[in-house]
Amino acid sequence: MSKTDPYAALRIKEFNIFLLLRFALVFGWSMQFVVIEWQVYALTKDPLSLGIIGLCEFIPAFLFAPFAGHIVDKKEKRNLFALCIALFSLISFGLFWLTSNRIESTWETYTILLGIYALVFFGGVLRSFFGPTIFSLIGLLVPKKIYPNAATWSSSTWKGASVFGALFGGFLIAWIGVHYTLGIIFLLVMLALFLVFFIAKKPIFNKVVGESVKKSLKAGLNFVFKDKVILGALTLDMIAVLFGGAVAIFAVFATDVLNAGPKGFGLLNAALSSGSIITMLATTYIPITKNTGKKLLISVFGFGVFMIIFGASKLLWLSVIALFFSGVFDGISMVVRQTILQLKTPDDMRGRVGAVNSMFVGSSNELGALESGVAARIFGAPLAVVLGGTMTLVIVAIIGVKNKSLRNLDLRKDIEEHEKED
Template identity: 60%
Template sequence: MSKHDAYAALRYKEFNLFLLVRFAMVFAWSMQFVVIEWEVYSITKDPLSLGIIGLMEVIPAVSLALFAGHIVDQKEKKTLFMRCIMAFSVISFGLFLITWPEFIKDFSTKTILVCIYFLVFLGGIVRAFLGPTIFSLFSLIVPKKVYPNAATWSSSVWQLGVVIGPAVAGFCIHWIGVHWSMILVFGFTVVSLLLLSKIEKKPILNPKIGEPVFKSLKQGIDFVFSNKIILTAISLDMIAVLFGGAVALLPIYAQDILKVGPEGFGILRAAPAVGALLTMFTSAHFPLDKNAGKKLLMAIFGFGCSIIIFGISTSFWLSVFALFMSGLTDGISMIIRQTILQLKTPDDMRGRVASVNSMFVGSSNELGAFESGITAKWMGTVTAVVFGGTMTLLTVIFTGFISPTFRKLDLRKDLQDHQNS
């Protein structure tokens, strides 16, 4: 297989099925989150309510993350993945009901909000298991020699779902309303289950089946915190997402600042993912393993600058461009971080390492939404976004200064070792 084969991972049939499942799930999850954001802000007109959505998901996701990683390392991955999808489909159907005017005609506004927040909370429980399961199943479908290429395609499909999901959500809210938009989400979960059923069950590679939970969890945490490269990569992205979470405030920009309605909201919500998607497809032909540390730092710095520009913009198309650039730079960060994790994590610890990563990075999306909601209420929306972008820039500068080893990180040797194994 050619060293520079941009389609190396796509030559494995099950990986193509895996990509289709991942797209369907990311599309459904992204669309659902956007629809619920729109509905909740339309009901409350309170920035804090957007933060509460994030908080409701992040509490269970963080609380259960390490336990979920232990379970994933102990169990068969395909079966766990199917259970996660089935649980998500139940949540989606619940949101379909709670946004149905006929069903909730006797409900108070408070009751509707409590039901939405509760279902989002249940989604956080599912997400605690979903991330580590996907990460672990990924490594069992393709050989190690194509991990970087597979990570690029997997991230590309993730971004494609994030592009289409919010855009479709914005237009569907306008065309068919919030309620019927949710039935489309439910439909994609059903498609995911059908596709996943065509992937064979995989062996459990953990030699310590039945190991005590707390001992297992401690090993996972110790591994991450003793591996400075993984820890720095995860921490950098966590700070960027935590303080650069401007997308959580997009309903406010769309409705109150830029005044572009649901169609404009869909475009704004999709713009970062369009930029990231461009990065993903480009990087399949131009790998990012050379000077990976320096590229990661530069990408996150560019992300912070884009967030600041978006924050102060009063022009719709300048805002779209700034969000596009934030996605383009975030895409570089994502590919490098995922490659670091795949290359430097032992097979028997993938679930636990992915769980720690989920606690740091995945859940920081929701914590970032909560932080954005709080700061927007205290400082004002524009000031809150500019503050977040500035904190991201300061974090990159600080990390580059105190960690010259990470700044000089190059992944070419790791990649060559896996190709020769």
């Protein structure tokens, strides 16, 4: 198998099954998020209720993540993944049931709302397990020498499913309504549950007996914070999303800055997403193992530059181009980061490192949306994005100068070592 084979990971049957079931899950999860937001706002007509949805998911996802990482490292990954999907199906069915005509006609709105929030909270708990479980499972499905290719296809699948899931969610609400859209989501989850059993059980590498949860969690955190490469990669991702992201306030730009209306709003979202997806697929042909650290730093820096251009733009066409290229650089950084984590994480630590990764990514997404909203309220949306992009550039420069291990990272030696092992 050639080192530059862009379809190396796709030649492995179990990995193809994994991609298919992951697409079904993420597609359904993204649709579900859109449908829940629509339904909750329809019930309350209160924007604050939408913020509560994010809070209900963020709190358990963040708090449970360290414990989830400990459990994932101790358990067999295929069955744990199947359990997570099965429990997720209960959430999907619960939402389908809560939006039925019978419930809506007999229950009070407040009670239905509490039920939705409770299911979202339960989903947050599951999210804390999904991240480290998936991260661990990928490392067991393919040989280590093709981790970069597997990371590319996995990230592309996730991004594509999340984008098209959100898009179809909106269309399906208009075509068949909330209730039946949630029914389709439930069927997608059941399809994923069916497919997961075509993946064989995987070995457990962490077989330490009698290790306390506290000691296990401490070992995982120590590994991440002592490894300058992994810590640097996670920090770059968190900072880019926390300060450089502007997705949460695209509606403000489309309405008040660019005067582009709903169609412009759709164009802004599509430009960012299409840039990410196209680049992720392109990286299957372009090796990222050479000068990996520099490529990561440059990609996050480029993301910040184009977000500044977007924030300063008053023209729709320029804003769309800026977002497309910010998506391009974001796609590169995502694939590079996942490759670094897969190659640099020992098999017996994958669950805990994956949990820390989900904490970094999860917190930066929700807190980034909050930061964007607050900054836009104080400074105005354009200046808020420019300042956020500038902060991203400053932090990338600092990490590039201070973190020599990350700056000089080259993964070709790691790949060569794994080739010898395989």
